Amino acid sequence: MAEVSPAGSGGAPVPAAAVDGMLRIRGGVGGLSFQFEELLAGASALDGLVGELADTEAEAEAVRRALFPYQSDSYTTGSNAIVAVGEAARALGRVRMELESLCGEVRASHREYESAEARNTLLLRIGRTGPGYGPLWSLVGLPPLTVRDTVEDEFSLAPGRLALLLGLPAGAAAAGGQSGGVRAAVRGLADAPGMEFLRPRPVRVTGRETRTEEADVSPAGLLLRAAAVGRNSGEIEVLRLGESGNRAWAVIIPGTQLDGLPQGTNPFDATGIAEGLGYDSAETAAAVRQALAEAGAEAGDQVAAVGYSQGGIHALNLGRDKAFLADYELKFVLTAGSPVGGIEPGPGISSLHLEHEQDWVPGADGLPNPDLKNRVTVTLTTPIPGHEWLEPGMGPGHAMDRYADGARDIAASRDPSLQASTAALAAVVGAGGTATVTRIQLRREAMPPQRATPVAPGPRRLEGKPPDNARLRASGDVPSGRGPGESWPRGTPR
Structure with missing residues (x-):
């Protein structure tokens, strides 16, 4: 496997291999984005040296000129001093120009890398979405299109297609925040008549149970x-x-649950997905903050958040919840099978995301995870036996056992991005051992009962008998042409 030259080693930054066995790795210290950042950081450092050399060169020239009046005192030694200082200034100038040239080459290299990456991404998208171009990924040595990639592509195109169908500008359907079109679509759906159950409702802690046990925190x-x-x-x-x-804390958040509690009261039912993708997990994050406090966490304590599927959405959303970050120091987030490409946590938060190439769930937000130094995404490519595709559920690629196996491979990997990421997690949770475990029960507030629309009563008619005006007047129901409280005109037959 290719090694990454450490900063300051004198070697040119070289992107690390993105494949380690059944793991495809993006982001981290071996990711392309960080390598680009290193190139720009090197160019900036060279700019600083060029500026210092230019200042020193100007000072040397000033010293040379200051020696001119003293040349006549001792012509030989004065001339030699002037020549020596001038040669030094010229040497500084040559070094300065070489560094300026090197700085320009580094910046040009950065531009070429970015251009190549943008071009490859565009060609790959054309190959995926344009059948007329053929299987382009095979020509550039990339794997065939997967379930996860297909779903991500389709969800990314859905807002534009919806806008086209409604006759709206293409950007209108994609507006709505960092999660792009899916975020806006969830909010729009929740605002539709009859879909009020998708809107967030308060989530509260309703019980807890504490015990002590040995915990594996890998x-x-x-x-x-x-x-x-x-x-x-x-x-x-x-x-x-x-x-x-x-002391540190780990919060474990499960995936989607569709049974076991009265309808609408489980915060991790399908409505929880809408809250996570459309409303930044606002109510669930508040409940997690309360759960930590009831478990004994104090302000400023370090926290790692772990989530599977829907739970990963809530876990990463903690990283941009201002109230949560004001109370606790969230240091690491671990997710598996979660659509979190549109969630951008705050600075100083590292994250590791596991996805399987045949799991459609991570692509359900239509956005790939960004390639950043402190954010690593691992795509598992382990083959899936054919018979597993016939089993019920979210699909065999979404199985937790498969993700757990991938996590073991990650812990054993020598890839620099994965080693740095797992070390960041271990710095929070330690090496394991005895832990105090608190199970917290959460409940979402039930939907308020729907009120029936009142219907104005009409005139009553007694079957089998003609209307009796006296009885109608006494009850307030009067014949047509006369309102309540009106008197009969004089001479009107009764």
């Missing part, structure tokens, strides 16, 4: 805890790790 161990928590509807898990004075 990436695989934490994901398996998320699977175990998901067997009990509406629960999350809070782990207290480390000793007093060096």
Whole structure:
């Protein structure tokens, strides 16, 4: 596997291999974006050296000129001094020009890298969405189109297609925030008549249970805890790790749950997906903050958040919840099978995202995860036996056991991006051991009962008998042509 030259080693930055066995890796210290950042940082450093050399060169020239009046005192030594200072200034000038040239080459290299990446991305998109161009990915050595890629492409195009259908500008359907068109589509759907249940409602802590046990806090161990928590509807898990004075917390959030609680009261039902993608998990984040406080967390404590599927949306949304970040120091987020490409956490938060190429769920927001130094995305390419495609559920690519196996491979990988990411997680949760585990029960507030629209009563008619005006007048129901309180005109037959 290709190695990445460390900053300051003198070697040119070289993108690390993006494949390690069954793992395809994007982002991190070995990612292209970070390599681009290193190129620009090197160019900026060279700019600083050029400026310092230019200042020194100007000072040397000023010294040379200041020696002119003293040349007549001792012609030989004065001339030699003037010549020596002038040669030094010229040497500085040559070094300065070489550095300026090198700086220009570094910036040109950065532009060429970016241009090549943009061109390759465009060609790949054409190959995916334009059948007339053929299987372009095979020509450039890329794998065939996968379930995850297909879903992501289709969801990314959905807002534009909807706008075209409605006769709106293409950008109108994509407006609505960082999550792009899916975020706007969720909010628009929740505003439609009869879809009020998709809007966020308060989520509260309704119970907790605490015990002490040995905890595996490796990436695989934490994901398996998320699977175990998901067997009990509406629960999350809070782990207290480390000793007093060096304490940290891990929050475990399960995936989507469709049964087990009264309809609409489980915060992790299908409505929870809408809250996560459309409303930044505002109510669930508040409940997680309360759960940490009830488990004993204090302001300023370090936290790692772990989420599977829908739980990963809520976990990463904690990274941009101002109230949560004001109370706790979120340091790391681990997700598996989660559509989180449109979520941008705050600075200083590292994250590791696991996706399977045959899992459609991570592509459901229509956006790829960004390639950043502190954000690593691993796509698992392990083959799936044919018979598993016939089993019910979200699809075999979304199976937690498969993600746990991938997490074990990640922990054993020597890829620089993965080593840095797993080290960042370990810096928060430690090496494992005895932990205080608190299971927290959450409930979403039920929908208010729908009120029936009142209907104005009409005149009553007694079957089998003609209307009796006296009885009608006494009850307030009067014949047509006379309102309540009106008197009969004089001479009117009664």
